[in-house]
Amino acid sequence: MSRFRCHMFVCINRRDEGNPKGCCASKGSEAIAAALKVAAYDRGLKGIVRVNKAGCLDACGAGPAAVIYPLNVWYRGITLTDVDEIVERTLVQGEIVERLVLPTALAPAPMNPAPTDPESVRPPDASS
Numbered sequence: 001m002s003r004f005r006c007h008m009f010v011c012i013n014r015r016d017e018g019n020p021k022g023c024c025a026s027k028g029s030e031a032i033a034a035a036l037k038v039a040a041y042d043r044g045l046k047g048i049v050r051v052n053k054a055g056c057l058d059a060c061g062a063g064p065a066a067v068i069y070p071l072n073v074w075y076r077g078i079t080l081t082d083v084d085e086i087v088e089r090t091l092v093q094g095e096i097v098e099r100l101v102l103p104t105a106l107a108p109a110p111m112n113p114a115p116t117d118p119e120s121v122r123p124p125d126a127s128s
Ligand code: FES
Pocket: 011, 012, 013, 014, 022, 023, 024, 025, 055, 056, 057, 058, 059, 060, 061, 063, 064, 065
């Protein structure tokens, strides 16, 4: 059983000015993360939804970036004006704000699904 219904991870990674990758912090993500947390609490989500600051989510060029689990929804280009809508529509109602969705081509590759065959993850037998 999960402690929280969902987690929202907001990248606040900062890189040196001039770094070609850029960073979300230089686009205001620290204020956005703080505003999301306050808005979620104000909406009564404390203890239900957790808004976490995160390091680089590997979507730097499209930042400020965030991901919400277990919805597996990636947002990009978030601004302070999007905060209340994200909280209400996504964190409360579980809807996706389509205009903020990170294009699939920019999203980090998904992890391989968990193996369903226990034999595939069993360590090799040392005696053979
Ligand atoms: S710096 Fe934010 S996703 Fe990489």
